[in-house]
Amino acid sequence: MKVNGRRNSKNVFLGSMLTLLLAFLATAAPVAFAQPPAQASDGEALFKEKGCNACHTIGGGDLVGPDLQGVTERQDQAWLKQWILAPDQVLASGDPIAAELLKKYNNVPMPNLSLTPDQVDSLLAYLGGGATTGGAGAELPAGDATSGKAYFVGDKRFKNGGTQCMSCHSVAGIGALGGGNLGPDLTTSGFVQSSAAFASFMSAPSTQTMGAVWANTPLTPQEQADLYAFLSKASVQKREPSALLQIALLAIVGAAALIALANFYWGKRLRGVRKPMVERALAMKAKK
């Protein structure tokens, strides 16, 4: 019995190793043996599907990010490939070109789109193929800043049910306490440059969080226009130093009020029995 048992378990072990090996070969095979040439047409589809066009044009001028016409000549092929593959890593590595681009484009970083090397190749084929996408999207209609603020802070609801901007973003001009800080502060992030860029980004946001939030609840053009009008106001694009003071003051006053309240409510709390008792007794003795 015992010997049998041992042999059995050995067989099971060998069997499972074999299965694993086969499974590995099966998945690895297409990569290893059959690599189709990169197709510019795939690249074009990807350009739209991945939302590159939200920030970039080809030959249509800068939006949030640079116009990509001639980019394959401007930049080294290997660098470009690495950049599109993992822009966050390139940025983190302190690459000088990446740093300069970041600065030039208002510190809005290129998101990592989780592309495979094949997909990057197709994209590069598309970009190098001389195609153009035409200009940026149409300019937004005239917006109303007051209504934009109402949308931002949630006084007015978005038509498609999107959540108010304030829950994740802070910005000057909505009171001292500001909004959430999950997303960047829109006063200092330099996100808002031209209404066309704003519209193209908001229609299909390329960052992971924004993409997830807005994919199913897109903003209407009028809502975008109102928000843009509000966000581009001079008073919103600059934070007064007094605002900082205001929030510090609020914090101090709030803390003091809470402490005072607690002290009032628990004024008669037990603060120690032995020490005061001994001190009292010794003081009385000293008096005598």
Add this chain to the structure above:
Amino acid sequence: MDIRAHVSMVFHLDKCIGCHTCSVACKNIWTDRKGTEYMWWNNVETKPGTGYPTQWEDQEKYKGGWEREEDGKIHLRLHDRAKGLSNIFYNPALPTIDDYYEPWTYDYENLFNAPEGDDQPTARAVSMITGKPMDNIEAGPNWDDDLGGSPVYAANDVNLDKLTEEEREQLAEIERVVFFYLPRICNHCLNPGCVAACPAGAIYKRGEDGIVLISQEKCRAWRMCISGCPYKKTYFNWSSGKSEKCILCFPRLESGQPPACFHSCVGRIRYLGVLLYDADMIEKSASVSDEELVAAQREMIMDPFDPEIIAAAKKNKISDAMIAAAQNSPVYKFVKKWQIALPLHAEFRTLPMLYYVPPMLPILAKTKDGTYDIEGLNQEGLPAMLSSLEKARMPIKYMASLFSAGNVKEVEAVYRKLIAVRIFKRAQKVKDYQQAEVTEALTQGQTNPDEVEAIFRLTSLPTYEERFVVPPLGRESAVEAWENPLERKTEAGFGVRNKIAKRKF
């Protein structure tokens, strides 16, 4: 009538020599773990004194126990529901560690490892809280032992508040040497303040024996029990984040042994036995006026020989062995039959199930012109025992404040009986008291020679089996009320079912 059994206790204070063996026995078994350094589930206090934690009897400060309304209803002094909720994250009535004491140990290693030098190496005191050397130890769990520091500690005994200036003076006569010891453990109360105060429902009283326990699984560290118990007998373990208290050594009891403090007691002052009581009377007994409290509590204890009571007990599934133990119980004799054991601070209204036989008191004496002058000697030059109560140096009011919620008559009756025992036995053995005096003593003590003899025997010559009548607790059958023990047997075996989750520091 709802008859239940309770494993109860009597401490005979006349026999306590203040040796703290009980405390150490308990400490070594239960509270030498991390987080329990400052706990003394059993502690021995010197009275008059402020005790441990300091002035624990002062409920104006500590807010323990129950309070009686005008209309005779009682409510927890700590809080009602609303206040309990608003205080849940901050309990304002917690003792500080300083009110217990800062626990310390000594650097014993230095005695062996110190480099050779001109001086004897010393073992410095090291704080068990900070781990730093303590140069100035300010307090301990029995800091005022034997009246140490009495101008501070004995003078601040809460029970002295009820005395007149003159009575306080009387206490302080002759170098202030009048005192006695008061050993304390959890009273395993019938109307426990700790249970009532717990917001988590973690504290429970075992149905079959009345032992009050804190579930280490359910405790959520609100620490309301610590305030709710007027005897300050629940403690917070800072390491596990759970409260702990005396468990009456239930694992020992379940295997037929008395609790460790009982077993080790040098003075043999401790008695353990079963009482049968009527649980329907709890609320009423806890709500009577202060004067009636001791009598009301005694009323709840039922005669274990009464067939009606036995029938009612059996109806409640109390085992025959338990009933037999109740009939043999030394506690029943002291508390109910002879009525010479009283609850400590009955006015806290938790109906404590630990009873004390008060200590005989030294009689009034004064130093006059440098000689020791005892008042009122009889013809033979012996102290007049009969009138010793009136001349007791420890004012009877003080004893009443401790043992009968201020009702002087109750304590007096106990003392009259104890004095009768003394005079009777003395007349018998030493033969220096007249028969008239003996008869008078028996009348005053409302007792008779048989009873006196029985009291004498159980006080002075009891055997181990007479002191500790530990019933078979029958935990296994009690458990069957809510779960099937055999289920565990086939699953994981007996023992700890879930690992107790500990808070990490």
